[in-house]
Amino acid sequence: xxxxxxxxxxxxxxxxxxxxxxxxxxxxxxxxxxxxxxxxxxxxxxxxxxxxxxxxxxxxxxxxxxxxxxxxxxxxxxxxxxxxxxxxxxxxxxxxxxxxxxxxxxxxxxxxxxxxxxxxxxxxxxxxxxxxxxxxxxxxxxxxxxxxxxxxxxxxxxxxxxxxxxxxxxxxxxxxxxxxxxxxxxxxxxxxxxxxxxxxxxxxxxxxxxxxxxxxxxxxxxxxxxxxxxxxxxxxxxxxxxxxxxxxxxxxxxxxxxxxxxxxxxxxxxxxxxxxxxxxxxxxxxxxxxxxxxxxxxxxxxxxxxxxxxxxxxxxxxxxxxxxxxxxxxxxxxxxxxxxxxxxxxxxxxxxxxxxxxxxxxxxxxxxxxxxxxxxx
Amino acid sequence: xxxxxxxxxxxxxxxxxxxxxxxxxxxxxxxxxxxxxxxxxxxxxxxxxxxxxxxxxxxxxxxxxxxxxxxxxxxxxxxxxxxxxxxxxxxxxxxxxxxxxxxxxxxxxxxxxxx
Numbered sequence: 001x002x003x004x005x006x007x008x009x010x011x012x013x014x015x016x017x018x019x020x021x022x023x024x025x026x027x028x029x030x031x032x033x034x035x036x037x038x039x040x041x042x043x044x045x046x047x048x049x050x051x052x053x054x055x056x057x058x059x060x061x062x063x064x065x066x067x068x069x070x071x072x073x074x075x076x077x078x079x080x081x082x083x084x085x086x087x088x089x090x091x092x093x094x095x096x097x098x099x100x101x102x103x104x105x106x107x108x109x110x111x112x113x114x115x116x117x118x119x120x121x122x123x124x125x126x127x128x129x130x131x132x133x134x135x136x137x138x139x140x141x142x143x144x145x146x147x148x149x150x151x152x153x154x155x156x157x158x159x160x161x162x163x164x165x166x167x168x169x170x171x172x173x174x175x176x177x178x179x180x181x182x183x184x185x186x187x188x189x190x191x192x193x194x195x196x197x198x199x200x201x202x203x204x205x206x207x208x209x210x211x212x213x214x215x216x217x218x219x220x221x222x223x224x225x226x227x228x229x230x231x232x233x234x235x236x237x238x239x240x241x242x243x244x245x246x247x248x249x250x251x252x253x254x255x256x257x258x259x260x261x262x263x264x265x266x267x268x269x270x271x272x273x274x275x276x277x278x279x280x281x282x283x284x285x286x287x288x289x290x291x292x293x294x295x296x297x298x299x300x301x302x303x304x305x306x307x308x309x310x311x312x313x314x315x316x317x318x319x320x321x322x323x324x325x326x327x328x329x330x331x332x333x334x335x336x337x338x339x340x341x342x343x344x345x346x347x348x349x350x351x352x353x354x355x356x357x358x359x360x361x362x363x364x365x366x367x368x369x370x371x372x373x374x375x376x377x
Numbered sequence: 378x379x380x381x382x383x384x385x386x387x388x389x390x391x392x393x394x395x396x397x398x399x400x401x402x403x404x405x406x407x408x409x410x411x412x413x414x415x416x417x418x419x420x421x422x423x424x425x426x427x428x429x430x431x432x433x434x435x436x437x438x439x440x441x442x443x444x445x446x447x448x449x450x451x452x453x454x455x456x457x458x459x460x461x462x463x464x465x466x467x468x469x470x471x472x473x474x475x476x477x478x479x480x481x482x483x484x485x486x487x488x489x490x491x492x
Contacts, residue, residue, distance in 0.1 A: 148446040172426035172452045179430040221427040243411045244430040253433040256456045291426050364407030
């Protein structure tokens with residue numbers, strides 16, 4: 001309780017510094033909010049100048065899920081970064097950033113593989129480890145709001161006149177192509193988007209398999225708020241296919257896709273001065289990361305964290321008979337790691353969450369959604 | 378007697394080149410993405426990658442948040458869809474069905490009103 005008061009106190013201070021939210025209603029589930037709460041601590045491990053303590057981190061979430069950004073901290077961080085870039089520091093930044101993303105992907109797959117076989121203690125340990133890796137990527141996600149701009153300015157200052165190193169094919173463009181291929185495959189089996197939506201899930205086994213496999217592969221694409229439906233959910237995908245391709249000329253889609261496949265003609269960085277080459281390489285990774293930042297963490301939640309939570313739920317149920325698996329989403333990560341679950345606290349948080357109808361409406365969350373994602377409906 | 382039209386121009390940043398015109402369709406909540414009219418000008422706060430499959434059906438993009446380096450820029454450029462970013466409060470400024478013109482070179486969005 002004391003910790004909650006402290007947290008609310010620090011949030012209030014942050015809110016006072018910047019009264020208008022940077023973004024409203026972005027994250028509402030206490031478990032996900034608590035990861036954001038730890039992102040400041042994670043950010044200090046990144047090794048960027050101007051981020052020597054948690055207080056230097058410019059972002060805070062309040063209990064309504066509103067994100068506050070402290071512009072003065074952003075300005076200080078931006079200034080510190082600008083004078084810090086050398087080929088060596090850029091390489092360190094790049095290695096750490098790439099390493100954090102790769103480690104999260106590996107930890108997600110590892111958690112999924114071990115969850116079914118793990119004992120309660122191991123699931124707890126794995127969930128804490130996975131959460132720590134998620135918070136680090138979240139910290140990069142916050143930094144992505146301004147670090148790429150700093151890098152672009154540094155490139156201009158260094159005399160680079162090329163266009164920014166956008167990804168040759170972004171995560172979104174790949175998703176577009178894969179979704180179109182699913183649409184075509186279903187059509188080839190006589191399932192128009194209308195028919196698919198009307199008959200789902202009572203469709204042919206072949207089509208059911210196609211959609212399910214697509215969902216498994218594309219899990220991670222979706223809104224930032226975990227509980228808001230995304231590509232992990234076949235119902236969402238079936239509705240999206242209808243929305244995306246109904247009354248659309250297939251040739252028009254192909255034209256858009258062929259546009260996306262155009263080779264990008266950019267000057268080779270091999271002949272560029274060392275600093276420009278380093279800046280372009282690092283900025284290129286950040287631009288790709290911008291397209292994948294939500295995917296990394298959302299995929300980690302669905303692929304890695306959900307199986308761990310399902311494993312942990314069984315242990316909680318033995319201690320608290322009325323415990324529901326979705327109650328775990330109303331714990332904070334430190335409570336989950338410590339095995340703490342106070343039914344009264346969970347009830348209060350759940351009540352506060354379900355009362356926030358504006359948030360639920362914005363994110364398309366219906367009353368059964370939380371039980372569905374924990375596989376307990 | 379013919380109706381007269383007036384225009385209001387909103388300035389942002391040109392994020393993906395080209396010109397487009399069409400009726401505005403404003404994404405205000407998650408459910409809105411399930412009913413995007415073909416040929417519309419999509420008005421969003423941020424164009425997240427998970428919305429990419431909807432792009433082939435839209436004529437242009439208007440994005441509230443914006444800088445040259447952000448989600449919308451990459452995707453819109455890749456798909457050849459004219460886009461203006463940094464149009465503050467676009468989702469409040471524009472109503473569904475309103476006629477908009479997007480200049481993806483300059484970032485100007487022209488709102489046409491029939492008086």
